[in-house]
Amino acid sequence: MPRKVDYDLCMSCGGCVGVCPFLALTLEHGIKLIVDEERCTDCGSCTSFCPVGAIKEA
Amino acid sequence: MKDAYDVVVVGAGPGGSNTARVAAEHGLEVLLLEKRPEIGAPKRCGEGFSVNGAKTLGIKPDPRWTINEIWGANIVAPNGKRVSVRYEKQVGWVIERKMFDKLLAIEAARAGAEVLAKSEVVGLVMQDGFVRGVEVERHGERLTVEAKIVVAADGVESKVARWAGIDSTQRLVDIDSAYQYEMVVDLEEPDMLDLYFGNDIAPRGYVWVFPKGKDVANVGIGIGGNVSTKTAKQYLDEWIAKHEPFNEGRIIEVNAGGVPVGAPLEKLVANGLMVVGDAAHQVNAIHGGGVFEASFAGQLAGRVAAEAIERGDVSEAMLMKYDREWRAARGEILHRIYKLRRAIEQLSDQDLNYLAEQLTGEDVVAFANGERLGKLAKILMKRPHLIKAAKELM
Numbered sequence: 001m002p003r004k005v006d007y008d009l010c011m012s013c014g015g016c017v018g019v020c021p022f023l024a025l026t027l028e029h030g031i032k033l034i035v036d037e038e039r040c041t042d043c044g045s046c047t048s049f050c051p052v053g054a055i056k057e058a
Numbered sequence: 059m060k061d062a063y064d065v066v067v068v069g070a071g072p073g074g075s076n077t078a079r080v081a082a083e084h085g086l087e088v089l090l091l092e093k094r095p096e097i098g099a100p101k102r103c104g105e106g107f108s109v110n111g112a113k114t115l116g117i118k119p120d121p122r123w124t125i126n127e128i129w130g131a132n133i134v135a136p137n138g139k140r141v142s143v144r145y146e147k148q149v150g151w152v153i154e155r156k157m158f159d160k161l162l163a164i165e166a167a168r169a170g171a172e173v174l175a176k177s178e179v180v181g182l183v184m185q186d187g188f189v190r191g192v193e194v195e196r197h198g199e200r201l202t203v204e205a206k207i208v209v210a211a212d213g214v215e216s217k218v219a220r221w222a223g224i225d226s227t228q229r230l231v232d233i234d235s236a237y238q239y240e241m242v243v244d245l246e247e248p249d250m251l252d253l254y255f256g257n258d259i260a261p262r263g264y265v266w267v268f269p270k271g272k273d274v275a276n277v278g279i280g281i282g283g284n285v286s287t288k289t290a291k292q293y294l295d296e297w298i299a300k301h302e303p304f305n306e307g308r309i310i311e312v313n314a315g316g317v318p319v320g321a322p323l324e325k326l327v328a329n330g331l332m333v334v335g336d337a338a339h340q341v342n343a344i345h346g347g348g349v350f351e352a353s354f355a356g357q358l359a360g361r362v363a364a365e366a367i368e369r370g371d372v373s374e375a376m377l378m379k380y381d382r383e384w385r386a387a388r389g390e391i392l393h394r395i396y397k398l399r400r401a402i403e404q405l406s407d408q409d410l411n412y413l414a415e416q417l418t419g420e421d422v423v424a425f426a427n428g429e430r431l432g433k434l435a436k437i438l439m440k441r442p443h444l445i446k447a448a449k450e451l452m
């Protein structure tokens with residue numbers, strides 16, 4: 001299952017985008033974090049990194 | 059925006075804007091693209107910047123961003139012992155990053171670069187093993203722009219290099235997870251940076267207080283990307299709750315971010331591509347500072363781009379000149395600093411307390427610049443369980 005973003009928490013910092021080994025994340029216009037469900041392998045790296053805990057298991 | 063440029067720079071941080079300015083000053087046609095609506099905002103930065111750094115870069119201090127002078131630092135060990143250094147002259151500033159970044163982009167524009175905010179690069183044009191341009195999304199339209207050279211200055215997200223086959227993924231062991239409040243709070247020493255260490259306070263990192271004036275400060279934290287199930291925010295909130303006067307600070311801004319603290323990329327170029335700044339992991343792995351490093355690399359990349367285009371050769375072999383010159387000037391030092399980080403992260407709180415007894419503030423600042431590491435190794439050698447860490451330093 002691909003990861004889900006909690007938009008109430010996300011700070012749009014972009015760190016998780018750099019961490020994702022599968023290029024599954026995009027920070028659109030520098031603002032909205034999008035998960036590419038086809039690419040996400042549920043590896044959890046983004047969740048581990050996120051400074052505010054905004055990426056959750058689905 | 060035209061259909062074709064000599065150089066397209068992706069990202070208007072300090073890395074991208076310096077690249078664009080220098081390339082434009084050499085007479086190239088340059089396009090600088092930034093996906094965010096406002097350059098420099100929101101900041102992802104503690105805003106520390108050194109006087110020497112500005113001098114080396116030839117950046118003239120401007121009162122619009124040099125908002126607070128810094129003369130030294132207090133380093134606080136886990137047991138509370140303070141190791142301080144105050145220099146005879148000013149050594150740095152806490153800057154207003156939003157203004158700093160914006161002015162760098164303005165300088166690029168004045169030099170002749172075309173600058174476009176709210177314009178997102180969503181893919182590369184590849185042909186015969188060369189990067190030949192970018193796909194841009196702007197006002198809901200998707201356009202193709204040709205470029206002889208594309209510069210990936212897209213910061214910690216570092217996707218552009220990966221599209222071109224350079225693995226710039228930020229590995230969890232080599233990125234710090236950072237969180238910060240800018241707050242109004244009465245400060246005791248507004249001209250000193252405060253750094254708090256301890257594995258309970260900030261595993262593999264530190265808490266910082268960077269004053270922006272007598273009663274405003276960036277109070278932030280960086281922790282290892284993979285060291286805890288607790289978030290950077292949780293660690294910082296716990297620290298603040300226990301520390302006066304910060305627990306009564308009034309929060310005027312909240313920031314988050316990732317700081318690449320690994321070794322720089324093994325290769326900074328490909329055919330038609332150069333990678334600059336955070337995207338290339340060009341950051342001081344000890345203190346996490348990257349504004350100087352990105353700017354320095356950007357200026358070098360701009361010069362090499364001009365030379366390559368004048369010669370009509372944008373191959374990887376030609377662009378390697380940037381890679382080689384950068385490694386000679388900064389790469390070796392940053393690599394040494396990276397090894398120091400790997401050694402320090404093995405230290406327990408007891409070890410850190412022990413170090414605080416043995417070291418002066420000057421030592422600590424020297425270490426953060428990759429100097430006096432022999433002295434540190436000798437001190438570590440005196441503790442049998444740290445011999446391994448000491449050897450890694452040598």
Ligand SMILES: Cc1cc2nc3c(=O)[nH]c(=O)nc-3n(C[C@H](O)[C@H](O)[C@H](O)COP(=O)(O)OP(=O)(O)OC[C@H]3O[C@@H](n4cnc5c(N)ncnc54)[C@H](O)[C@@H]3O)c2cc1C
Binds near residue numbers: 238337
């Ligand atoms: C919390 C924190 C504190 C820090 N404190 C300090 C400090 O005190 N001192 C210091 O020197 N450094 C500090 N740093 C590090 C410093 O902020 C970075 O090293 C520096 O910003 C790197 O510059 P850059 O130009 O490489 O990238 P950035 O400044 O990140 O710029 C990259 C730009 O590219 C844009 N971009 C990304 N993808 C695209 C795309 N596809 N299309 C168009 N645009 C794109 C982004 O929106 C961004 O504006 C800190 C970092 C953090 C997170």
Ligand code: SF4
Binds near residue numbers: 009014050055
């Ligand atoms: S790391 Fe967290 S806060 Fe930053 S963009 Fe990703 S989800 Fe949002």
Ligand code: SF4
Binds near residue numbers: 040044
């Ligand atoms: S879970 Fe792994 S693959 Fe999925 S978005 Fe996060 S880092 Fe990428």
